[in-house]
Amino acid sequence: MSLAPGLTEAFWAYERALMSNDLEALDRLFAPGGTTLRGDASGLLVGHDAISAFRGARGGAPARRIVETHVQEVDDEHALVVAVTELITGGRGQQTQLWRHDGDAWAVTAAHVSVAAPAFDRRVWRVVGDPLVPPTGSGDLAGESVAVKDLYAVAGHRVGAGIPAWLDAAPLETRHASAVAGLLGAGASLRGIARTDELAYSLAGTNAHYGTPPNPRAPHRISGGSTSGSASAVSLGHATIGLGTDTGGSIRVPAAYQGLWGLRTTHGAVATDGLLPLAPSFDTVGWLTREPELLGRVGRVLLPEDAATPGEIVTATGLLALADDDVRSAIEPLTTTAAAVEWPVEVLPSWLDAFRVVQAAEAWASHGGWLAGRLDVLGADVRARFEVAAGVTPEELAAAHAVVQTARDEIRDRLADRVLLLPSTSSVAPSVVDAAGLDAVRRSTMLLTCLAGIGGLPAVSVPVTTADRLPAGLCLVGPAGSDRALIDRAAQLAAR
Amino acid sequence: MSLAPGLTEAFWAYERALMSNDLEALDRLFAPGGTTLRGDASGLLVGHDAISAFRGARGGAPARRIVETHVQEVDDEHALVVAVTELITGGRGQQTQLWRHDGDAWAVTAAHVSVAAPAFDRRVWRVVGDPLVPPTGSGDLAGESVAVKDLYAVAGHRVGAGIPAWLDAAPLETRHASAVAGLLGAGASLRGIARTDELAYSLAGTNAHYGTPPNPRAPHRISGGSTSGSASAVSLGHATIGLGTDTGGSIRVPAAYQGLWGLRTTHGAVATDGLLPLAPSFDTVGWLTREPELLGRVGRVLLPEDAATPGEIVTATGLLALADDDVRSAIEPLTTTAAAVEWPVEVLPSWLDAFRVVQAAEAWASHGGWLAGRLDVLGADVRARFEVAAGVTPEELAAAHAVVQTARDEIRDRLADRVLLLPSTSSVAPSVVDAAGLDAVRRSTMLLTCLAGIGGLPAVSVPVTTADRLPAGLCLVGPAGSDRALIDRAAQLAAR
Numbered sequence: 001m002s003l004a005p006g007l008t009e010a011f012w013a014y015e016r017a018l019m020s021n022d023l024e025a026l027d028r029l030f031a032p033g034g035t036t037l038r039g040d041a042s043g044l045l046v047g048h049d050a051i052s053a054f055r056g057a058r059g060g061a062p063a064r065r066i067v068e069t070h071v072q073e074v075d076d077e078h079a080l081v082v083a084v085t086e087l088i089t090g091g092r093g094q095q096t097q098l099w100r101h102d103g104d105a106w107a108v109t110a111a112h113v114s115v116a117a118p119a120f121d122r123r124v125w126r127v128v129g130d131p132l133v134p135p136t137g138s139g140d141l142a143g144e145s146v147a148v149k150d151l152y153a154v155a156g157h158r159v160g161a162g163i164p165a166w167l168d169a170a171p172l173e174t175r176h177a178s179a180v181a182g183l184l185g186a187g188a189s190l191r192g193i194a195r196t197d198e199l200a201y202s203l204a205g206t207n208a209h210y211g212t213p214p215n216p217r218a219p220h221r222i223s224g225g226s227t228s229g230s231a232s233a234v235s236l237g238h239a240t241i242g243l244g245t246d247t248g249g250s251i252r253v254p255a256a257y258q259g260l261w262g263l264r265t266t267h268g269a270v271a272t273d274g275l276l277p278l279a280p281s282f283d284t285v286g287w288l289t290r291e292p293e294l295l296g297r298v299g300r301v302l303l304p305e306d307a308a309t310p311g312e313i314v315t316a317t318g319l320l321a322l323a324d325d326d327v328r329s330a331i332e333p334l335t336t337t338a339a340a341v342e343w344p345v346e347v348l349p350s351w352l353d354a355f356r357v358v359q360a361a362e363a364w365a366s367h368g369g370w371l372a373g374r375l376d377v378l379g380a381d382v383r384a385r386f387e388v389a390a391g392v393t394p395e396e397l398a399a400a401h402a403v404v405q406t407a408r409d410e411i412r413d414r415l416a417d418r419v420l421l422l423p424s425t426s427s428v429a430p431s432v433v434d435a436a437g438l439d440a441v442r443r444s445t446m447l448l449t450c451l452a453g454i455g456g457l458p459a460v461s462v463p464v465t466t467a468d469r470l471p472a473g474l475c476l477v478g479p480a481g482s483d484r485a486l487i488d489r490a491a492q493l494a495a496r
Numbered sequence: 497m498s499l500a501p502g503l504t505e506a507f508w509a510y511e512r513a514l515m516s517n518d519l520e521a522l523d524r525l526f527a528p529g530g531t532t533l534r535g536d537a538s539g540l541l542v543g544h545d546a547i548s549a550f551r552g553a554r555g556g557a558p559a560r561r562i563v564e565t566h567v568q569e570v571d572d573e574h575a576l577v578v579a580v581t582e583l584i585t586g587g588r589g590q591q592t593q594l595w596r597h598d599g600d601a602w603a604v605t606a607a608h609v610s611v612a613a614p615a616f617d618r619r620v621w622r623v624v625g626d627p628l629v630p631p632t633g634s635g636d637l638a639g640e641s642v643a644v645k646d647l648y649a650v651a652g653h654r655v656g657a658g659i660p661a662w663l664d665a666a667p668l669e670t671r672h673a674s675a676v677a678g679l680l681g682a683g684a685s686l687r688g689i690a691r692t693d694e695l696a697y698s699l700a701g702t703n704a705h706y707g708t709p710p711n712p713r714a715p716h717r718i719s720g721g722s723t724s725g726s727a728s729a730v731s732l733g734h735a736t737i738g739l740g741t742d743t744g745g746s747i748r749v750p751a752a753y754q755g756l757w758g759l760r761t762t763h764g765a766v767a768t769d770g771l772l773p774l775a776p777s778f779d780t781v782g783w784l785t786r787e788p789e790l791l792g793r794v795g796r797v798l799l800p801e802d803a804a805t806p807g808e809i810v811t812a813t814g815l816l817a818l819a820d821d822d823v824r825s826a827i828e829p830l831t832t833t834a835a836a837v838e839w840p841v842e843v844l845p846s847w848l849d850a851f852r853v854v855q856a857a858e859a860w861a862s863h864g865g866w867l868a869g870r871l872d873v874l875g876a877d878v879r880a881r882f883e884v885a886a887g888v889t890p891e892e893l894a895a896a897h898a899v900v901q902t903a904r905d906e907i908r909d910r911l912a913d914r915v916l917l918l919p920s921t922s923s924v925a926p927s928v929v930d931a932a933g934l935d936a937v938r939r940s941t942m943l944l945t946c947l948a949g950i951g952g953l954p955a956v957s958v959p960v961t962t963a964d965r966l967p968a969g970l971c972l973v974g975p976a977g978s979d980r981a982l983i984d985r986a987a988q989l990a991a992r
Contacts, residue, residue: 035566035568037566037568037578039578039580039590039592039610040590040610041610041612041613043580043588044564044566044578044580044590046566067965068540068965070531070533070540070542070606072531072533072594072605072606074570074571074574074594075570075571075574078570078571078574080576080594080605080606082533082535082540082606082608084535084539084540086712086713087733089733090712090730090731090732090733090734090786091712091731091732091733091734092539092712092713092715094535094536094540094608096535096592096606096608098568098570098576098594109568109576110566110568110576110578110592112578112590112592112608112610114535114536114537114608114610116537116712116732116733117537117613117617118733118734119616119617119620119621119624119687119688119729119732119734119735120615120616120624120626121613121615122626124615125615125626126625126626127623127624127625127626127628128615128616128623128624128625129622129623129624130616130618130621130622130623130706132623134664156652156668168630172652191615192615210626216582216586216587216588216612217582217588219588233615234586235586235587236586236587236612236615237583237585237586237587237612237614238586238587238614238615239615290586469563469564
């Protein structure tokens with residue numbers, strides 16, 4: 001290999017440390033400081049500390065051999081080493097390293113690692129094809145491809161619901177869900193069936209069985225859920241339409257976290273036959289796209305004609321204050337022309353608590369029969385929710401129902417025909433390693449998302465970018481039945 | 497970005513040249529000479545000329561934007577630039593460039609490019625899942641995953657045969673082909689349905705509709721076919737078993753080109769129901785693996801007990817001489833202990849011609865009914881073969897039949913119970929840009945592969961490596977019905 005003294009030894013010391021996951025040696029062989037770089041398919045890490053934290057969390061690299069090496073000696077203290085790697089399980093990759101000798105030893109100042117891609121990303125997809133299902137008609141969606149959340153019936157396939165045990169027991173579906181059939185009939189094809197949080201009972205996307213789909217615009221952060229795979233498929237360019245559901249935020253949260261456009265439809269506006277329920281009082285069909293034009297085009301295929309016309313755009317400082325500073329700063333430029341209104345914020349915790357009780361009781365009513373006695377098929381987070389759900393008493397449910405009904409009336413009365421602007425989520429996407437904080441994030445985001453959920457109202461999430469260049473979302477909540485016009489209003493707002 | 501004079505301008509000049517596919521500017525912005533490097537998922541290119549030839553052939557890069565850049569200034573004349581890129585269609589990648597200032601201008605001496613992987617590689621697969629089809633039983637293949645050539649019936653899916661128009665007209669299969677069912681029953685799952693040359697009538701893998709599957713161990717060279725997708729899936733680590741067919745070499749050629757183990761079974765030894773025919777007199781089931789142990793394990797599942805015992809291992813200098821020098825040198829170390837025998841070589845061209853006439857006539861008999869009047873659904877190479885096939889006269893067929901029958905008797909008599917060593921192919925995998933030479937390569941390789949084809953004999957291809965580190969294959973042809981033992985003999989030979 002190289003003639004630079006010690007470089008060959010350092011290169012192979014690194015390779016051995018990588019294969020044995022010797023974190024201390026790896027830390028030593030990467031140059032200290034904030035400008036050291038390491039990039040792979042998950043994104044670019046900047047700074048020795050970020051790289052070290054990544055290594056500590058991943059549990060080792062796949063076994064590989066070095067097939068060939070090339071060295072470009074830059075000067076006495078720098079050399080570029082390019083290696084072709086081959087995974088023991090097959091497939092080749094490449095590693096490019098810039099090494100620096102700091103007087104003492106060689107260390108890597110920049111590394112770029114590529115490995116052979118797997119057949120497909122099982123965090124995003126369960127099954128995928130070219131296409132998986134061809135169009136059944138022609139129309140406005142010709143040429144578009146759909147990632148279908150694994151809760152919708154696709155003829156000839158099972159519904160997996162994000163749970164391996166559920167998938168194993170599931171029958172082959174004999175017909176498409178209405179929403180799927182609608183897309184196919186308008187000329188779209190199905191690219192595949194995308195991952196979901198278990199039974200859609202999460203907003204995180206951190207499926208315990210299949211992993212967290214990547215979030216390309218916020219590397220090393222969660223995808224958001226429960227429409228997690230569909231959202232990542234659209235972000236990654238694998239599909240143009242991400243079909244999902246929104247009960248308490250499952251479209252709006254991944255849209256905000258990944259910088260996508262998302263629509264939660266008016267409750268009942270799009271038929272839910274062939275769709276596995278979570279909480280039927282709140283469940284809605286929704287979808288995500290990269291551009292508002294396609295969001296609206298899908299709407300004109302799946303939605304009925306609007307039954308309401310959205311009026312004045314308003315916002316409330318109390319709601320904006322529920323988001324972190326970076327999110328609020330990102331959406332404020334789009335709220336400046338909105339009329340300021342009062343919106344009661346102090347009642348939101350009690351509304352959310354009631355929403356969650358009703359959601360839990362309905363989730364247990366939907367799936368408790370199958371889950372009873374086998375809750376251990378679930379990951380810890382969703383299992384904990386179903387355990388609570390199993391314990392909701394009729395009295396608790398009745399009380400929660402009353403609160404939800406009152407809240408629903410108040411939300412609809414207060415909104416009237418207006419369009420309310422609020423943050424889609426309370427924060428940007430949390431880091432994938434911050435699992436301990438996800439429950440708190442869930443609650444603070446649901447204080448915002450539960451308004452449309454309780455109200456049964458349509459909501460559009462518009463992508464915005466924080467000062468740190470992370471995605472976030474501005475949400476427009478409109479009157480029931482105004483879905484199509486609401487998309488147009490959102491697009492106009494964003495275009496300004 | 498950087499303060500190094502002119503570097504920022506050079507970086508953006510490169511980006512503009514890439515987006516406009518300005519080949520002259522790109523050539524100028526890459527440093528001249530044989531040590532310049534450029535690597536991406538297709539492999540590492542070494543030397544300015546190889547890089548330039550690659551650019552000239554690919555027709556431009558996908559549209560992208562630069563999301564962020566980082567510069568490490570190495571010294572006055574060198575800088576590393578790392579950029580995060582985002583495709584316009586979604587997904588992020590990374591580009592690492594080492595720039596050098598040669599007194600005159602900045603130029604790249606090494607580049608490493610990663611883009612977001614597509615949902616899956618449509619050159620390799622038509623549909624893929626986790627799994628696509630679960631096992632139906634348990635047994636010796638538990639945990640193995642199969643890439644099924646798109647000629648076999650998989651219940652619930654269509655057979656595509658490598659032709660879009662065929663796929664569009666194909667019915668959903670209601671039951672698995674026998675070979676597929678056998679694998680599933682022994683505990684294997686199906687990873688997916690893999691690409692094939694059109695109706696298996698090629699040895700190249702250069703499907704006109706879906707592209708040429710990658711050959712990871714011989715980058716920028718063809719995959720071999722017609723079991724092209726299954727072979728690449730195994731090479732890439734997407735599946736452990738590549739199920740295919742071998743009529744005139746369609747297992748042995750991709751095995752040799754990609755450094756895999758491959759078995760063509762004795763004609764008739766494994767049932768072909770549910771398998772689209774090419775030329776039934778020669779068609780056989782076959783499979784590819786990365787290791788001989790699994791090749792044999794699949795054999796014990798799909799094959800009957802051996803009906804013959806392979807004896808002495810022999811080789812013939814005349815057959816070895818039909819391969820290029822690099823291939824011959826690579827296999828010779830494995831032939832040194834084989835007894836030298838005479839094998840008639842001068843008759844091979846006439847035997848091959850007769851084989852190809854019978855193959856053509858049977859291919860037309862199998863598919864002429866569907867193809868007549870729509871030959872334009874085929875790519876140029878396979879179309880030309882079917883056009884010839886359509887014109888075979890009964891007299892030509894009868895004459896060819898007689899030659900094939902004589903040849904078959906002579907091959908079987910001469911081989912008796914012995915194992916013949918010969919090159920699997922006449923050459924290493926040709927370059928993907930050398931399409932004009934593929935017909936000549938096909939003929940010289942078929943002079944070798946037609947022996948087992950005409951004889952109806954089992955053949956194992958053992959991977960070897962040339963001096964240039966390219967894959968090639970040593971072929972063992974054994975007596976009919978000796979398949980299982982032949983695999984063992986091949987493994988023993990390779991282990992020495």
